[in-house]
Amino acid sequence: MLIRCDEPRRLGVPDPEARVRFETEQREGGGWPGRRVLVVDGEPAFELSHWCGTCPLLFRRLVTATQKLSLEDVRERLTGTLAAPGDGGVFDAFGALLPEGEYLPVLLRVEPRLVIPGREGDYFSGEQVDTWGIDQFWGLPEYPHTPYYRTFETAVGSSAHLYEFVVPLVPPTWNERERVEEYVELMGRGAVPTAVAVSTLDVCEPAIGFGDDQSQHWGLTHFLLDGHHKLEAAATAGCPVQLLSLLALGEGLADAEQCARLPALRAQPRSARKTGA
Structure with missing residues (x-):
């Protein structure tokens, strides 16, 4: 459910000061660009979709992904429901963790479903294989090296589909059990707390079809x-949670027109992709 989408805002700090930033690694000797990565506290945390846009969609956790971020100053405010992205200074507080740039603030209500790679509901061994086939070198689907949450999908058109994911910086097995149980109890009483994420939109399409x-x-x-x-x-509880998404414009594999379509697409009813639709 789309609650609200505000106009793009410029925020962030100079790149060297940002705790979270996007980088494209450079290959030795020049040539083609290297990996696109999400960097957390100076360490590459996730490998992202290849810049060409014809390779499969990707978020792959790296061995240096060991940090998660939270701000004590807004922790209490996020225990409850936000009416707008900027409520209680949340937008600006988390903006100070990010590199300077344009961000689209989107407030969502989602019902997350935890997915384990290779098991039921896994995008990488399901919908992605339907389109790209398996990796031609490894003979296997892509593997993200992390559990993740699926929250939404909808049609973009007859030959395009939107898939939404929420990716924890560290696996759920690293979470404190007592805190998870506290939130389960809180949600059981009707509370809808708020999570915060930095987001990307990648539009990928195979140049050669194997699926x-x-x-x-x-x-x-x-x-x-x-x-x-x-x-x-x-x-765990089958309850909704709010998600404040700070969509990093210009950091994903999507142009301005595609990013501008996102609020309307996210307001559509959920619909699954039918193979060969």
């Missing part, structure tokens, strides 16, 4: 800054 469903994949990926315990609790 049965040749379609364009719009991947809306939310990397959790705050809310690891809340998302696990919501998935």
